[in-house]
Amino acid sequence: MKFYNTLTRRKEDFVPLAPPRVGIYTCGPTVYNFAHIGNLRAFTFEDLLRRYLEYKGFAVQHVMNITDVEDKIIRTVRETGKTLAEFTGFYTAEFFRDLDTLNIKRAHITPRATETIPDIIKLIETLIARQHAYVADDGSVYYSIQSFPEYGKLSHRKLDEQLSGARVKQDEYAKEQMADFALWKAWNEDDGPVKWPSPWGEGRPGWHIECSVMSMKHLGPSFDIHCGGEDLVFPHHEDEIAQSEAATGKPFVKYWLHNAHLLVEGKKMSKSLGNFFTLRDLLAKGWTGREIRYALLSCHYRDPLNFTFDGLQAARSALQRMDEFLLKLQAVATTLAATERRPPEGFAPSKPIQSDFDSALDDDLNISGALGALFEFIREANKRTLGPDEAASILATWRRLDEVLGFGIPTKSEVPDGVQALVEERQAARKAKNFKRSDEIRDELAKQGWVIEDTPQGPRAKRK
């Protein structure tokens, strides 16, 4: 199994620090608003990664933080007049609901920044003691980048080289160096009631420190995988490395995996362009969680994903094809073997489905290859008449693969007695060549939201 490691800029064989355990930390949401589909792409990718590792037999320990104190939150919470906890509690709950809608597994541990303040203070004290951090006049604490010679190793940049051409914001605080970043931000009156006591006076944690603290608290000073969007490489993850390794003297993370951003209809998502979507926006337009999941998942995580409504429609159609196949398998599998004429020879697809699926995903989660293997298999199997045993066996394999994909196996929708009666009445009318009557019934069923499919095995009612 290979993953592209941002740290080395290469695909590397995945070798956990202490197999079969795998520790994963994924940067979670800042809960000041509903998650948008760009955020959700990251979480969908991380879900694929986690599910695949579990599928391969690793004992995954997944930690995802909830950032529930931060500049934007403080600003917004003041406007609403709510307490910080009420405000962030609402969006945290909505966030988890979104994950459920997309069938994204929740992390085993989801620590909140505000619940980790004592640990954060402890780590800052360590950094000060080791002379990697200093207290400014206003009671803020800053990390001294100069004190960490390896700074820049993740994002592969040298600070002095790039500052010249970059836009640089005016320094608002008493930092010694431009690029130093805050570990602890001293309270000021704009922060209102949001503050915690610390050895340096009242204030709140900086953004980067919480991830160092929460990841190491639950996964240890060194762990296997750290994920996030590509925008987090610098400065967020770079700063995490600096904080963590300076404090512990140990390598922080072995594999850094970053997902690319997405575009919507070919453009960068923005509210002013009207192409900014939250999950609820899409649900309101009639798309389902699994369709959105498919659309977000079907493109490689390191490529920019162009999220479009055409793409959603393609996802819907592709899923229908899968569902159709799986429903057919279920129908065949549940047929009594004794009454079913077995095909003359066993179904032997030209390529084994699971090994193709695995080898694609082994290669840095090549989801396109994996899905390609599945659809190729469907076409081959559709050409054949399958026996019950074969169908059952394929279904069992598919269930296993779906543990990775998380699209779900469809179940035959229950047909209400009234609908079934109409279906039978129509069939009788057709037999009697009373097509006027049978078409009337078809229209009536359509009104009730049911479509009739006349298959060689007889009519079948399906929900529209």
Added chain:
RNA sequence: GGCGGGUUAGCCAAGCGGUAAGGCGGAGGUCUGCAAAACCUCUAUGCAUCGGUUCGAAUCCGAUACCCGCCUCCA
């Protein structure tokens, strides 16, 4: 200015030196009383352009063009 990514059919998208996966859409067919659905078949002599290396290149090398990301809060 620094660093990085991309350009494959109408759309999305694999491919990692051996002669273009897959999905959507489209066309044809099977089935059907007619439909619908489903299924099957077909759908890139060519992979941005120009050179080069090689027996062989979408794949490697060098230019060129266009697009994009990060360098500031950000998935």
